[in-house]
Amino acid sequence: MNFSYSEKVKELQKKLTEFMEESIYPNEKVYLEQIDKKEPFSKIPPIMEGLKDKAKQAGLWNLFLPESEYGAGLTNSEYAPLCEIMGRSAIAPEVFNCAAPDTGNMEVLVRYGTEEQKEKWLKPLLDGEIRSCFSMTEPDVASSDATNIQASIVRDGDEYIINGTKWWSSGAGDPRCKIAIMMGKNDPDAPTYEQQSMILVPLDAPGVTIKRILPVFGYDHAPHGHAEIEYNNVRVPASNMLWGEGKGFAIAQGRLGPGRIHHCMRSIGAAERALEDLCKRVQSRTAFRKKLAEQGVIQEWIADSRIEIEQARLLTLKAAYMMDTVGNKEAKAEIAMIKVVAPNMALKVLDRAIQAFGAAGVSDDFPLAASWANIRTLRFADGPDEVHRRAVARYELKKYR
Structure with a gap:
């Protein structure tokens, strides 16, 4: 490589x-x-x-x-x-x-x-004329297992009728958000991974109600927002179905691979900026008659941060390389690994930077607190750490069966 x-x-x-x-x-x-x-x-x-x-x-x-x-x-x-x-x-x-x-x-x-x-x-x-949301997670089931999803998509002639409640539909608060890709169950009697479908639902369709915008550690992320949406007998044309009935799980797997790479690289970028801010801050502040940069513990934070960022970046680039050369399916272990590694690394680096900034670090005068809150959500967005670790362990054990 x-x-x-x-x-x-x-x-x-x-x-x-x-x-x-x-x-x-x-x-x-x-x-x-x-x-x-x-x-x-x-x-x-x-x-x-x-x-x-x-x-x-x-x-x-x-x-x-x-x-x-x-x-x-x-x-x-x-x-x-x-x-x-x-x-x-x-x-x-x-x-x-x-x-x-x-x-x-x-x-x-x-x-x-x-x-x-x-x-x-x-x-x-x-063209950037509209925005969209992805409506998959539900409040009443453990959505880390997508087979639990209960929202229904039922065929009725030339239409589908959609019912259910979703939340954490990020982007639905945006006034430019016009369309949701919604995942629901269309055939409870089909094989486990063929029960779900994805369908396009215009947010102005009758029966679509944005019930509330959910905050993240107190941040509302306006005007983007994370919405709880109620779908009550929403009717959309049958032509709005994506790929075909029963393909929802397959689409989800195909969608999340590249998305995880993007999340991980953005996390690395946030960590780089936090380390940069940390290094500048500790050279401009003095405590106990020494610059913070001269304190041994601070130097250890800086060294550990640089080491961890480089490790995460290399693993993420390896996953990207494998996606390009052997495909997303063959790169699934690497994609799962980086999804655990990158957000956890970024949170460590951000935490050190916040500590170095003192009370200023938890304020809105600097981007550190908001960045920490945002990246903390990535430990369960697109699959929680535990699911990815479970997947990596299974891939590893499979080698020895």
């Missing part, structure tokens, strides 16, 4: 880094200030649309989607270091139209969507 970056990737890294320094970092606080405090989910901060236009003009748009006519033609290995740069800021992925859950939903439409579905939903998503 050769992890050196091509000239194309180096040029994109340079352009992205310059864009981040010139346009993203200076506008992070502007973005937060422009969120309507009374109605945070009513409109989008104007700065965002301006940044998106600027990113399009710079050729930094839709960099994901490997092996697709719709993306930038980058492999997973090529996109990974770019995704890391975007992960340094909470607002950056959307600026480049590389934000979850839209990226995963676009990948689903590219792989499994009909031409009609692509024209109606994929094209405006690629």
Whole structure:
């Protein structure tokens, strides 16, 4: 495996880094200030649309989607270091139209969507005109096991009737969110992994109700939001079915592989920024007549952070390389491993940075607390640590049977 970056990737890294320094970092606080405090989910901060236009003009748009006519033609290995740069800021992925859950939903439409579905939903998503949500997790069952899902999708002539309650449908609070990819059970009597289907549900369809926006450690992530959605006798055309009945579980597995790589690289980017902030902070503060940077324990934090970041990055790049060369299925162990390693590593680095900043670290004056809260959710988003560890153990044991 050769992890050196091509000239194309180096040029994109340079352009992205310059864009981040010139346009993203200076506008992070502007973005937060422009969120309507009374109605945070009513409109989008104007700065965002301006940044998106600027990113399009710079050729930094839709960099994901490997092996697709719709993306930038980058492999997973090529996109990974770019995704890391975007992960340094909470607002950056959307600026480049590389934000979850839209990226995963676009990948689903590219792989499994009909031409009609692509024209109606994929094209405006690629253009950044609308946003989407992924409606899978349910409040009444352990959704880490997707076979538990109880929401129903029932055929009725030329339509499907949808009933059930979902939550943590990230992005549904956004006023631009027009479509949900919803996973439900259409045949309880089919084999276990063929009972579920995925279907496209417009959020303005009669019977779709956003009941509430769920906070994450007190953060509402406006205007994006994580919604609890009630589907009450919602009717959609049969043509909204993705791939076919009983294909929901297979689609989920195909969707989550690339998404996990993206989450992991963004986590590494957040960890890099936290380590950078830590190093700057400890050289500017003095305690007990010595700079914090001269304290042995601080130096240990810095060394451990650098070691852990490098380890996580190498394993993630290996997973990306395997996805490109032998496919997502053969890379499933590596994908499971990085999903455990990267968020846990980032949380350690962020925790050290918060400790070095003292009380300032848990405030909103710096991005550390919000970054920690966001990445903490990744230990169960797209599958909890325990499920991934179980999978890795099974793959390992299988070698000796």
